[in-house]
Amino acid sequence: MIIDAAGRLFLAPGSGRVSMDDLARELGMSKKTIYRSFPDKYSLMTAVLDRQFEAIERRLVAAAQDTQDRPFGERMQGFLLAACGELWRIGAAQLAAGRGDAVLRRHVEQRIDAVVYQRLDELFRDGHRRGLLSAPPALLGEIIRGAVERLLNSPLPRQLEWTAADLLRATVDTMLYGAIRPGSEQVEPATTRVSERKDAS
Template identity: 75%
Template sequence: METKIVSSVSDQRRVEAILDAASRMFLGPGRMSMDDLARELGMSKKTLYRHFPDKHSLLTAVLERQFDAIERALAAAAEETRDQPFAEQVRRFLLAAGRELERIGAAQLATGRGDAVLRKYVEQRIDEVVYQRLDALFRAGHRRGMLSAPPELLGEITRGAVERLLNSPLPRELGHSAADLLRTAVDTVLYGALRPGDEQEVSP
């Protein structure tokens, strides 16, 4: 692997290089140590600790950058569907949310990877960035008469679907992403499982 030389660049670029490498390693399948990261970057641990006093502060910075990206993706989805039907707004929001959460391995982070403080941070940020926005979207739809079910119920059901699908082997078994199955689950919640014309009684 080619050594990355960062000692001659500005502090800001060095920090970005550290965060880039830490993101690849921390969000990958293995575990990251500061020794591994220093080796990857071709710098000393002393240099790493000058910018990030400990591993926890580094990982928090990595995650905050990821959640900033999620916020941008959700804002873009909301902007693109501003004048579209409510159902499409919900679908696009959840597709973006599911795709981004799946990309960073949020379920694994939130259910035990890393220490308890970091896990709490991930849960809090998912709630702030995704679920609170989703709740607001459902409340807005309810005020406009688009939903017959209470928005709190739909929010709770969808939250459960997100968390379940991100942790489930089902997407892999069916050959779909968690975001794709999440869209199907939401369509089922919003419209019901039966297609128009399929309401005929089925004999036992």
């Protein structure tokens, strides 16, 4: 009950600094009662975040199972859209970028890395092993990390009237399939031009 109420207050969009007094009022109990279960605000927030990341983990496992027999691009989209939707819901990027104290920010960053990015890296490595990706998995992982963290903090979804998940889908499509529409123009891949410059030198 305490964790549920703390999650509603602490992770609410646009919520400012929430005190233990606020939580006690919400629960209709004394702070002393709360402190019997959680010795400080940090331990309570850690419990709230851990519960949220357990839910994210379950969602990502379910998304992976739903798309396991699909083409690689669909598997990648399913994973990233599930991850982005869940991280958006709990405001994890905002927590990692500035809400809360430094210890909690590190905790959020570590949990995002363990729950989301390590799975993402394995997915890219699998695609690379199967000959489906020409770019190094580490590079693709860095690009997606940057896109996810930027989109979750960006005003762009509101400006374009898209969801963060819609923008991430467009980002993944652009990264995996290119931004130029097929047949619109014949453009030589940058990797080919780089290799030719190396050969010439």
